[in-house]
Amino acid sequence: MKESKSQSIEFDADMLKKYDTFGPRYTSYPTALQFSPAFTERDYRDELAQSNEQGNPLSLYYHIPYCESLCFYCACNKIITHTFDRATPYLEYLHKEIVMQAALVGDQRQVNQLHFGGGTPTFLSDQQLQELMLETERHFQLAPVEQREFSIEIDPRAVRENTIAMLREFGFNRVSLGVQDFDEKVQKAVNREQSIEQTQAVLDAARQSGYQSINMDLIYGLPHQTVESFDRTLATIMGMRPERLAIYSYAHMPNRVKAQNLIKAENLPDAVTKLSLLELTINRLQEAGYVYIGMDHFALPDDELVLAKEKGTLQRNFQGYSTHADTDMIGMGVTSIGKVNNAYSQNERFEKAYFKALDAGHLPVFQGYRLSADDKLRRAVIQDLMCQGVVDFKSVENQFGIDFNSYFSQELQRLLPLQEDDLVSLSAQQIRVQPFGRLLLRNIAMVFDAYQKPTKEQRFSRVI
Ligand code: SF4
Known part of the structure; x- marks a missing residue:
C-alpha cells in the first residue's frame, strides 16, 4: 500500500521543536x-x-x-x-x-x-x-x-x-x-x-x-x-x-x-x-x-x-x-558530483585545478566514495523512507539477502520513540512514515545512517 496523496499534514509546533536538530538532506547516502x-x-x-x-x-x-x-x-x-x-x-x-x-x-x-x-x-x-x-x-x-x-x-x-x-x-x-x-x-x-x-x-x-x-x-x-x-x-x-x-x-x-x-x-x-x-x-x-x-x-x-x-x-x-x-x-564541470555504478565521484572544485587535470589528459576527479554492501543496503532503506514513505521488510530482504529484523534490530529499537510521537508506524512487515513524519524525514532517515547521529553540532542544515 502506498501513501495516499490526500493525507494532509496537521501542524504541531511543539513536536517540530522537539525534533529540530541538524541533519543531512540525503541527496546521496553516504553524504x-x-x-x-x-x-x-x-x-x-x-x-x-x-x-x-x-x-x-x-x-x-x-x-x-x-x-x-x-x-x-x-x-x-x-x-x-x-x-x-x-x-x-x-x-x-x-x-x-x-x-x-x-x-x-x-x-x-x-x-x-x-x-x-x-x-x-x-x-x-x-x-x-x-x-x-x-x-x-x-x-x-x-x-x-x-x-x-x-x-x-x-x-x-x-x-x-x-x-x-x-x-x-x-x-x-x-x-x-x-x-x-x-x-x-x-x-x-x-x-x-x-x-x-x-x-x-x-x-x-x-x-x-x-x-x-x-x-x-x-x-x-x-x-x-x-x-x-x-x-x-x-x-x-x-x-x-x-x-x-x-x-x-x-x-x-x-x-x-x-x-x-x-x-x-x-x-x-x-x-x-x-x-x-x-x-x-x-x-x-x-x-x-x-x-x-x-x-x-x-x-x-x-x-x-x-x-x-x-x-x-x-x-x-x-x-x-x-x-x-x-x-x-x-557530473561534468567544476565541483559536480556524479553517481556511477557503486560509487560517487566529485570533480575538482576550483577552475585552476579542473583545467590542470584536463590539460594533463586526466578526468578531473577530486574525490569520491565507493559504497560497501552495508552502504548500499542502508541507501536503499533511506531512499524508501524519503521517496515512498514505506520500507517493506520482505522486499529489502529479497534484494539484499538479509533478515531485516535482526540486521536492523538496533535501528528498530531507536524508531520506537518516533512511533510514540506518531512520526512512523511499525508493523511486523513495514515501517510506514506517518503524515506528520513527512516533515521530519531527515530525523527518521538518520536512524539508518551508519555515519551520522542526531547532533547539535552544525555540520548540516537544520531539519526545520
Ligand atoms: S542563488 Fe546562488 S547560484 Fe543562484 S543566482 Fe544567487 S548566487 Fe548565484
Whole structure:
C-alpha cells in the first residue's frame, strides 16, 4: 500500500521543536562528508566500465558556476563575476571533459536525463548554450526528443527573451525558476531584487514554448520575512500555479558560508515566526491542491513526481527528487558530483585545478566514495523512507539477502520513540512514515545512517 496523496499534514509546533536538530538532506547516502581523495580517477574509470556492462540509460549534469551577483543566502558552488569572457575557457575545458567521458561510455548508453545547474546556467550566451548542446549531441547518444527529461535552472533576472524557446528545440522540457520571495524588503536584505513581472515573463515563455513542468524555488526564514509578507508571496505564486514547488528552510551558517555574514542575524525571523512560516506554507499549498512529496518539495496531483510517488518509482538524487529509476549520473564541470555504478565521484572544485587535470589528459576527479554492501543496503532503506514513505521488510530482504529484523534490530529499537510521537508506524512487515513524519524525514532517515547521529553540532542544515 502506498501513501495516499490526500493525507494532509496537521501542524504541531511543539513536536517540530522537539525534533529540530541538524541533519543531512540525503541527496546521496553516504553524504559527501564521507567522500575521500583516496577515490581516484582510476576508481572512477573502473566503476564506469562496470556500469557500461549493464548498459542502463544515463543522466548528465553540467555545472555552470558563474553568477552576475551574489545572493547573500546562497551556499551553492558559484563564482561571482561580471566578466562574461570568463565562461569561454571554462567551456573549452567542459567540452574536453565531454569528449573524454563520452569516449568511456561508448555509444551503447542512451542519455535520458540532462540537467544544467549552477551558479547560473544562463550566464552563458545563447550561442554558448547551443554549442554545448551540439557538443553533447555529437558525443553522447541522446534519447529521442519525446523520451527526454532535460531541465535547466533559470534565474529570471538573467535570461534572454529567446533562450527558453531555443532550449525547447533541444528537447528541454523542464525549467526551475529561482524566486525565493517577492517582498522588496526581503529581496534587498538578501541582495536579490527580482520583480513579479520578470518571473511571470519567464513563466509565460516556458508555457508558450510547451515546457511540461515548471518548478519554482522559495525560501522561508529569510531576513524581514513575516507571516503576512510571505503569505503575499505565496498568494502570487499560487496564482502562477507552477507544477512543482521547492520551499526550503533558510539555514543561517555564516561560519561555513561566508556570504551569509552579509545577512544581519537580528533581521532573521525568530524561531516561533519561522515555524509559523512553515505552517503557513503547508496550509496554503495544501489548500491550493498541492501534494507534499517530502523534503520541501510539493507538486500538483497530476505531476509526474506525484504519480511516481504513488507508483513507488520516485528516486532521490543530487537535484532533489526524480522520476527516473536508478540511472547512473555523470557530473561534468567544476565541483559536480556524479553517481556511477557503486560509487560517487566529485570533480575538482576550483577552475585552476579542473583545467590542470584536463590539460594533463586526466578526468578531473577530486574525490569520491565507493559504497560497501552495508552502504548500499542502508541507501536503499533511506531512499524508501524519503521517496515512498514505506520500507517493506520482505522486499529489502529479497534484494539484499538479509533478515531485516535482526540486521536492523538496533535501528528498530531507536524508531520506537518516533512511533510514540506518531512520526512512523511499525508493523511486523513495514515501517510506514506517518503524515506528520513527512516533515521530519531527515530525523527518521538518520536512524539508518551508519555515519551520522542526531547532533547539535552544525555540520548540516537544520531539519526545520
Ligand atoms: S542563488 Fe543562484 S543566482 Fe544567487 S548566487 Fe546562488 S547560484 Fe548565484
